[in-house]
Amino acid sequence: MNWRGIWAIYKFEMHRFRRTLWTGLAVPVITTSLYFIVFGAAIGSRMSEINGIDYGSFIVPGLMMLSLFTESIFNASFGIHMPRFTGTIYEILSAPLSAIETVIGYVGAAATKAMSVALVILITANLFVDVRVEHPVLMLLYLLLVAATFCLFGFIVGIWAKGFEQLQIIPLLIVTPLTFLGGAFYSIEMLPEPWRTITLFNPVVYLINGFRWTFFGTADVPVATSLAATFAFFLTCLGAIWWIFRTGYRLKQ
Amino acid sequence: MSEPILSIRRLRKAYASGTEALKSLDLDIRRGEIFALLGPNGAGKTTMISIVCGIVKPTDGEVLIDGKNWQRHFREARTRIGLVPQELTMDVFEPLLNTVSFSRELFGRRPDPARIEQILKDLSLWDKRKAILKDLSGGMKRRVMIAKALAHEPDILFLDEPTAGVDVELRRDMWELVRRLREGGTTIILTTHYIEEAEEMADRVGVINKGELILVEEKTALMQKLGRKILHLQLTEPLAAVPPELAQWNPQLSDEGATLTYEFDAKADRTGIPSLLTAMRDAGIAFKDLDTKQSSLEDIFVSLVHEQRSAA
Numbered sequence: 108m109n110w111r112g113i114w115a116i117y118k119f120e121m122h123r124f125r126r127t128l129w130t131g132l133a134v135p136v137i138t139t140s141l142y143f144i145v146f147g148a149a150i151g152s153r154m155s156e157i158n159g160i161d162y163g164s165f166i167v168p169g170l171m172m173l174s175l176f177t178e179s180i181f182n183a184s185f186g187i188h189m190p191r192f193t194g195t196i197y198e199i200l201s202a203p204l205s206a207i208e209t210v211i212g213y214v215g216a217a218a219t220k221a222m223s224v225a226l227v228i229l230i231t232a233n234l235f236v237d238v239r240v241e242h243p244v245l246m247l248l249y250l251l252l253v254a255a256t257f258c259l260f261g262f263i264v265g266i267w268a269k270g271f272e273q274l275q276i277i278p279l280l281i282v283t284p285l286t287f288l289g290g291a292f293y294s295i296e297m298l299p300e301p302w303r304t305i306t307l308f309n310p311v312v313y314l315i316n317g318f319r320w321t322f323f324g325t326a327d328v329p330v331a332t333s334l335a336a337t338f339a340f341f342l343t344c345l346g347a348i349w350w351i352f353r354t355g356y357r358l359k360q
Numbered sequence: 361m362s363e364p365i366l367s368i369r370r371l372r373k374a375y376a377s378g379t380e381a382l383k384s385l386d387l388d389i390r391r392g393e394i395f396a397l398l399g400p401n402g403a404g405k406t407t408m409i410s411i412v413c414g415i416v417k418p419t420d421g422e423v424l425i426d427g428k429n430w431q432r433h434f435r436e437a438r439t440r441i442g443l444v445p446q447e448l449t450m451d452v453f454e455p456l457l458n459t460v461s462f463s464r465e466l467f468g469r470r471p472d473p474a475r476i477e478q479i480l481k482d483l484s485l486w487d488k489r490k491a492i493l494k495d496l497s498g499g500m501k502r503r504v505m506i507a508k509a510l511a512h513e514p515d516i517l518f519l520d521e522p523t524a525g526v527d528v529e530l531r532r533d534m535w536e537l538v539r540r541l542r543e544g545g546t547t548i549i550l551t552t553h554y555i556e557e558a559e560e561m562a563d564r565v566g567v568i569n570k571g572e573l574i575l576v577e578e579k580t581a582l583m584q585k586l587g588r589k590i591l592h593l594q595l596t597e598p599l600a601a602v603p604p605e606l607a608q609w610n611p612q613l614s615d616e617g618a619t620l621t622y623e624f625d626a627k628a629d630r631t632g633i634p635s636l637l638t639a640m641r642d643a644g645i646a647f648k649d650l651d652t653k654q655s656s657l658e659d660i661f662v663s664l665v666h667e668q669r670s671a672a
Contacts, residue, residue, distance in 0.1 A: 195451055
């Protein structure tokens with residue numbers, strides 16, 4: 108393994124994030140505060156408890172997941188798309204790095220950033236509501252798994268995209284709608300049929316509920332199903348990346 | 361003669377569009393030499409380099425670095441190769457020193473600030489080490505590209521059009537640098553379409569056109585072998601026409617008859633010059649000055665490419 112090479116990419120990416128550290132941190136803090144002002148103060152007071160959980164606390168895992176998805180995809184896709192765009196990818200391709208090492212470098216850095224943002228949201232949320240985390244270690248592991256998965260997914264998007272507008276399409280048109288419809292801010296138990304059943308086809312439901320389980324010990328779907336769904340997505344992304352590097356798709360002519 | 365440091369075997373590349381960029385190319389690079397690959401735009405120079413460096417996949421054929429397949433032993437192969445691409449592509453928001461250190465570590469080398477400092481000083485970049493890349497001039501950016509390629513101490517260096525768009529003074533510096541690198545034991549393969557550059561620096565020259573190597577030769581041998589010499593005679597009295605006594609040498613008149621030009625083969629035992637001069641004296645044609653000129657690599661190159669075109 109070329110650990111130095113991986114570390115070089117990781118450091119480079121983290122340095123890129125540090126250049127925009129303050130905006131990078133201000134965005135999640137402000138967004139979270141806005142959500143709490145709107146959902147917490149304005150709407151939350153009219154909402155009853157969900158599964159015995161105060162509404163303000165209930166939306167925290169959903170908020171974290173929403174940011175985790177978008178941050179992961181954005182950072183990872185931008186990280187690999189930028190060198191393709193500027194042409195500096197020549198250096199990565201000509202370096203003694205295997206595909207997996209390149210991916211670890213980029214995805215590792217993007218996942219670190221995405222997880223940091225999610226944790227900043229958790230801290231900010233604590234200023235508004237009292238959030239208890241029943242399984243903190245599992246919560247962190249789950250956060251890591253989802254961040255890694257969506258960063259892999261973002262890496263694929265970054266290689267697939269032909270321009271910067273295409274980088275935005277997947278997060279805006281697919282991931283954000285699926286997240287809003289996937290029970291980020293409500294329990295799917297609250298939905299009438301047939302919407303409840305239809306919602307079960309939304310993969311994001313399993314991701315959010317798995318994460319929510321680590322907070323409250325209860326969720327809309329069994330935690331094992333959530334884990335299985337998350338792993339399935341993770342492996343699909345891994346397979347796609349393996350194929351990309353094997354064929355050189357949009358990387359090598 | 362030791363084994364070649366780099367061997368290219370039957371390398372072929374056909375792009376999806378159907379263009380055949382390389383047609384079964386064979387080439388051996390000797391240890392420690394400066395090899396100039398000469399060819400017009402689109403001849404396949406960059407494609408060849410990109411395949412050796414792992415950026416483009418070949419359709420067929422293989423590359424051996426010290427006898428080892430460059431894909432099976434990709435780590436070793438790539439650690440030994442440095443590439444300075446034609447385009448000035450860099451992370452423009454990064455400081456110079458960071459980007460060069462990054463290149464070294466990316467190639468798996470231990471960080472070595474002293475070594476990086478030496479490279480930057482050799483390239484007169486040390487004073488600018490804290491500058492952001494986008495603020496540097498074009499010539500400096502070109503040197504940054506070289507610094508990045510040298511950062512991991514490769515012993516095979518590819519320079520793809522190193523002096524394209526570089527002013528005369530910087531070009532001289534670049535040549536000086538390449539010579540110093542060679543003295544340090546680095547094997548250098550450079551592509552260029554400035555013939556002057558190949559003539560100035562290369563030990564051997566390869567001419568590539570339409571994906572085929574038309575010729576590989578020692579530079580001096582090449583110039584001797586293909587070099588035509590031209591004799592110019594400044595006549596005292598202009599001539600209206602070539603006198604019949606001189607017809608067997610087939611000389612040409614120019615400058616309104618004031619200059620007599622005779623082309624001869626420099627490598628031939630009998631150049632025909634003494635007999636021509638004797639015949640001229642006998643015919644009473646006097647001249648006040650004479651010079652001979654050897655054809656440059658450029659003339660050779662143009663005639664080679666031209667020959668190939670007319671043959672096709």
